[in-house]
Amino acid sequence: MIEKVLKGSPPFYIWLLSLGALVGLGATVYLFQLFLGLQVTGLSRDVSWGFYIAQFTYMVGVAASAVMLVLPTYFHHYKKFKKMIILGEFMAIGAVIVCMLFIVADMGQPQRVMNVILHPTPNSVMFWDMMVLSGYLVLNLLIGWVTLEAERHQVDPPKWIKPVIYLSIFWAFSIHTVTAFLYAGLPGRHYWLTAILAARFLASAFCSGPAILLLLCLLLRRLTGFDAGKEAIQTLTKIIAYAMGINIFFYLLEVFTAFYSGIPGHQHPFGALFGGGHGHPLWVTTWMWAAVVMAIVSFLLIAFPSTRDNNSILPFTLIMLVIASWIDKGLGMLIAGFTPNPFEGITVYAPSFAELTISLGIYAVGALVVSLLWKIALDVKKEAGTF
Amino acid sequence: MKKDRRQFLKVASLSFLGVAGSAALGPVCQAAAPGEGSFTTAKNALHAKKWGMVIDTRKFAENPELYNAVTTACHSYHNVPTIVENGMPSKREVKWIWTDGYHQTFTDQVDNYPSHEIEQRRYLMLCNHCENPACVRVCPTKATFRRKDGIVVMDYHRCIGCRYCMAGCPFGARSFNFMDPRDHIAQVNPTFPTRMRGVVEKCTFCSELLAVGKMPLCVEASDGAIAFGDLTDPESSVRKLLAENFTLRRKPTLGTEPSVYYIL
Numbered sequence A: 001m002i003e004k005v006l007k008g009s010p011p012f013y014i015w016l017l018s019l020g021a022l023v024g025l026g027a028t029v030y031l032f033q034l035f036l037g038l039q040v041t042g043l044s045r046d047v048s049w050g051f052y053i054a055q056f057t058y059m060v061g062v063a064a065s066a067v068m069l070v071l072p073t074y075f076h077h078y079k080k081f082k083k084m085i086i087l088g089e090f091m092a093i094g095a096v097i098v099c100m101l102f103i104v105a106d107m108g109q110p111q112r113v114m115n116v117i118l119h120p121t122p123n124s125v126m127f128w129d130m131m132v133l134s135g136y137l138v139l140n141l142l143i144g145w146v147t148l149e150a151e152r153h154q155v156d157p158p159k160w161i162k163p164v165i166y167l168s169i170f171w172a173f174s175i176h177t178v179t180a181f182l183y184a185g186l187p188g189r190h191y192w193l194t195a196i197l198a199a200r201f202l203a204s205a206f207c208s209g210p211a212i213l214l215l216l217c218l219l220l221r222r223l224t225g226f227d228a229g230k231e232a233i234q235t236l237t238k239i240i241a242y243a244m245g246i247n248i249f250f251y252l253l254e255v256f257t258a259f260y261s262g263i264p265g266h267q268h269p270f271g272a273l274f275g276g277g278h279g280h281p282l283w284v285t286t287w288m289w290a291a292v293v294m295a296i297v298s299f300l301l302i303a304f305p306s307t308r309d310n311n312s313i314l315p316f317t318l319i320m321l322v323i324a325s326w327i328d329k330g331l332g333m334l335i336a337g338f339t340p341n342p343f344e345g346i347t348v349y350a351p352s353f354a355e356l357t358i359s360l361g362i363y364a365v366g367a368l369v370v371s372l373l374w375k376i377a378l379d380v381k382k383e384a385g386t387f
Numbered sequence B: 001m002k003k004d005r006r007q008f009l010k011v012a013s014l015s016f017l018g019v020a021g022s023a024a025l026g027p028v029c030q031a032a033a034p035g036e037g038s039f040t041t042a043k044n045a046l047h048a049k050k051w052g053m054v055i056d057t058r059k060f061a062e063n064p065e066l067y068n069a070v071t072t073a074c075h076s077y078h079n080v081p082t083i084v085e086n087g088m089p090s091k092r093e094v095k096w097i098w099t100d101g102y103h104q105t106f107t108d109q110v111d112n113y114p115s116h117e118i119e120q121r122r123y124l125m126l127c128n129h130c131e132n133p134a135c136v137r138v139c140p141t142k143a144t145f146r147r148k149d150g151i152v153v154m155d156y157h158r159c160i161g162c163r164y165c166m167a168g169c170p171f172g173a174r175s176f177n178f179m180d181p182r183d184h185i186a187q188v189n190p191t192f193p194t195r196m197r198g199v200v201e202k203c204t205f206c207s208e209l210l211a212v213g214k215m216p217l218c219v220e221a222s223d224g225a226i227a228f229g230d231l232t233d234p235e236s237s238v239r240k241l242l243a244e245n246f247t248l249r250r251k252p253t254l255g256t257e258p259s260v261y262y263i264l
Helices: A002-006 A010-036 A051-064 A067-075 A085-106 A125-152 A161-184 A197-224 A230-261 A264-275 A283-303 A314-337 A353-384 B002-032 B057-062 B065-077 B116-120 B134-138 B164-168 B217-221 B237-244
Strands: B051-056 B097-100 B123-126 B144-146 B152-154 B226-230 B260-263
Touching: A002 A353, A010 A353, A051 A085, A051 A125, A051 A161, A051 A197, A051 A314, A051 A353, A067 A085, A067 A161, A067 A197, A067 A230, A085 A125, A085 A197, A085 A353, A125 A161, A125 A353, A161 A197, A197 A230, A197 A314, A197 A353, A230 A264, A230 A283, A230 A314, A264 A283, A264 A314, A283 A314, B051 B057, B051 B237, B057 B065, B057 B123, B057 B260, B065 B097, B065 B123, B065 B217, B134 B144, B134 B164, B217 B226, B226 B237, B237 B260
Parallel strands: B051 B260
Antiparallel strands: B051 B226, B097 B123, B144 B152
C-alpha cells in the first residue's frame, strides 16, 4: 500500500516539500540546541519544563482522542464512523511521533535516551509513559494497517485484530492517565497536585482531539472531495460538545476547591495565571483570559443544535475550541506548575525563538506523517469504492 | 528450488559474517567491557546510619561573613560554575548551597507578625537529603539515588537531562547545566570532577570527603555554626542540638522528611 504515496498530484508534493522545509529548519535550529545546550530555550532553574513538555502533553491527548471514534464503532457497533476511523488512527500515529520527538527535544542528553530502557525504573512515571506511548504507537500502526489492508481487498478484517482493537481502547485512556500522573504525583506543585488532573486531561483531549480531526476532515472535503458523512460529523460534534462541557466543568471544580478552601498554595497558581505576579500581569495572563472567552463562546456554539449543525459556523467554533484547550494545556498548565517557584517567587518564562522553531519543525514532522498516511488511506478507499 | 538455494546462500553468508565478526570483535569487546567491580573503603571513612545537618542560624546572624565562607568553600571545591547575566546571577545559575530570606526559605511559616530579627536573617539552603526523596522516586534511570547512609547522590553519566527531578523537588535544590559549566569556572579544582552540559546536579553532603574521613566543607567553614552527624545516634552532635533547641525543617508537611534542620 505504501506505493500510494508515489502517485500524487503536484499540489500534494508541494505541500510535502513545504513541510520538509519546515522540518529542515527545525532540525537546523535543533543542531544549535544540541551543541549549545538548552540555554537556547527560555527555560530556567525555576521553570525547568516549558513549551516542549507542554506540547508533548497536548499531543498525547490528541493521540488518545482517536478512541472517540474507535469506542463507538467497536463497543456500540456505530457503523457511521467506519468510513473515517482510519483517519483517526493514522492521526494518532502522527501525534505519538510528535510526542516522542518533543520528549527528545527537551532532553539535556538525548543520546542517553535508551538509559530509560537499560535501567528500567518502575517507580518513575516517566518510565511508564515511555512504555505506554511506544505500545500505543505499535497498536495503532498494527490496527490501522491491518484494517486498511482488509478494506483494500474488500474483505472483513481478520478476527484476531478485534481483541487488539479492544486493547487499544483501554490503552488510549492509559496513555493520557499516565501522562497526567507525571504531574499529579509531585509534592509541592499545587497546580498539578490534584486528583482530578487525569480526568481533566482526558476531557480536554476528547474535545480537542476530535475537533482537530474534524477540522482536518472538513479541509479534506474541500481538497479531495472525501466526505466522512453528515451523520458521522454530527455525532462527532456532539461528542466534542459533551467533552468540552465536562472539560470546562472540571476546570471550574479546581477553581472552587482552590478558592473556597482559601488555602494560599492552591490559589497562587490561579492568581499568577489570571492576575499576574507582584501586581504585574504576566504575558500568559492575556492568553488565559482569551482562552476563557474562547472556551465559553465555542462551548455555547457547539452546545446548541442550531449553531452546531451549521456548516459555516462549525469550523470557527472548532478553531476556537482547539485554541482554548491548547492555551489551557499547552501554555497555562506548565507555567502555573512552576509559578510560584519553590521559594514563593515568580520567575517569568517565555518560549524562545529557537524553542518555537524547533517545535514548528516537530509539528511539521507530524503533519508529514499524517499527510502520507492519509494519502495512502484515501487512495485505498478510492480503489475499494469506500471513498 | 532456485529461489531456495539463493536464500540459503544469503543466510549462510550472513551467518558466516556474523560468526567471523564476533570472533574478530570478541577480544575488543572484552577489553572495552568494564572490569569486575572492586573497591575498598578507607579505614578512616566516616559512617552513619543516617547523615543529618543542623544549621544554627543565630550564629550565622552574629557572624554574617560565614555565609560567604560556607558557599565559597563548597562551590570552589566542587567546581560549581558561576553563571552571571548583566552582572546578576543568571536564572540559569547552578548552585549547591546558597542564602535567601526567611519567607523564601520557610514558605510554610506564614506568620503575619514575625519577629523582626528572625525575618531579617538570611538562611542557608541546600539539598535536604530527604528520607523520602521525590527526586529519587521520579528519576526514570536511577541516575539519582539514595545511599544506605541517607545521602541522595547522582550519577552524572547516567542522567539523561529530563529534569523530572527538578519538577519533583519541592525545595528547588537542583540545578541544570543549561550550558557547558566548564566555561564558567574561574579555577578548576582537579581533585573533583567537573560536569557537562545537559545534566542535573546538586549538593552531595560531601560524600566524597566523608569517604576519606573528612567532614563536609560547609561544616568545616562554618566555625561551628553547622553541625553534621548521625541522626539515628542519640549521642551525636546533631541529636544533642535537636534535643536542646527548637528547630524547623523546610516544608515538613510534604512528607519528604528532610535531613537538614534549622535552629532559629
